[in-house]
Amino acid sequence: MKNKKVFLPAFMTLAVLAGCSMNNNATEQQASSASSQLSSQETASQSSQSESSIEEKSSSEMTSQSSDSAAENPGEQATDLTQQEVLEAIGNELYTDAPIKLPKQLPMKEGKHLSATTSSKSGMYAIVFYESDEPIPINNQQLTDGTSSAEQIARLTVQQYPSQKEADEQIAYQTFSEQGGQEVDLGYDITGYQDAGAGSVYTGWNEGQWALASHARTENSEQGVALAKEAVEFLENNLLPIPDPHGFAHLDVEQGDNRILWQDEMTVYTIDQVVNPIDALMIAVAFD
Incomplete structure (x- = not known):
């Protein structure tokens, strides 16, 4: 009976020690697992931060390259307008x-x-x-x-201009039938009047409130008539601005002095410095 009493406490002690050992092992395993998880999270976080840093750097470099490219190629910003x-x-x-x-x-x-x-x-x-x-x-x-x-x-x-008179003086308007000269048929029932002098020949005619004249050198008088006929034909299908009161067109075969002027009361519009006389007419008819 005495031996039995001694044995029971010893067994219980072993059981308690075994239990403590198992608890300690479990705690260590949990701690180890938690540490492993924390380390994994830290690694993932560092990896994410690294990737973000790389992306930011790449984006910054691309922006810089784009800015440099725009600076080197300013012409790319030019706009093609109608x-x-x-x-x-x-x-x-x-x-x-x-x-x-x-x-x-x-x-x-x-x-x-x-x-x-x-x-x-x-x-x-x-x-x-x-x-x-x-x-x-x-x-x-x-x-x-x-x-x-x-x-x-x-x-x-x-x-x-400050007065109608001054505006009128800018327009070399004249009625060619009253000036005389050799009559020339320009077509479309329009008669031109040719006048020569000082190495030049002029062929003038009137259409409405407009006075028009072609200029050529004396030796090229036929070209002056041809230009006058071309202008008359062009104006059959294209209308010059309605002047108030007059307009004048000087068309030059030599292409050195093409001028078209017309009045809107005291305001005078002038088209010049045009090489081709028909181009000058094309610009004038493009006004309202």
Whole structure:
């Protein structure tokens, strides 16, 4: 009986020790597992931060490269506009109290782009139209410094005068039938009157409130008549602006002095610096 009493406590002690050992092992395993999970999370976080840093760096480099590319290629920002859009933009560059009127279109070579230089002040404005291979902004120095393909098309000048008399004096209007000269049939029931002198020959005629004349050298008088007939035929299907009161067109076979002028009371519109005389007429008929 005494031996039995001694044995039971010893067994219980072993059981308790075994239990403690198992608990300690379980705690260590849990701690080890938790540590492993924490380490895995830290590794994943570091990996994510690293990937984010790489992405940010890559994005920054791409932005920088894009900015450098834009700086090296500013021409890529040029906009290809229609004639109508360019003409509207030209009108917005004029600062004047004179009435602003522009042609609806200009004669241009195929594939060319329209631009212009402008100047304006109270009572007047002037526009020089250009065409070029590539779009050039309005009033850009490339139009005049010879560094581009820009070629002049024409010049438009609009001037207000203080009196009707001064405006009338700008228009060399005359009734050719009253001036005499050799009659020439220009077609379409229009008679021209030819007058020669000082090495030149002029063929003049009237259409409505307009006086028109072609100019040629004496030795090329037939070319003067041919140009007059070509102009008459063109104007059969195209209407010049209605002047108030008069208009005048000087068409030059030699292409050195093509001028078209007309009045709107005390305001005078002038188209000049056009190489081809028919082109000058095309610009004039493009006004409202």
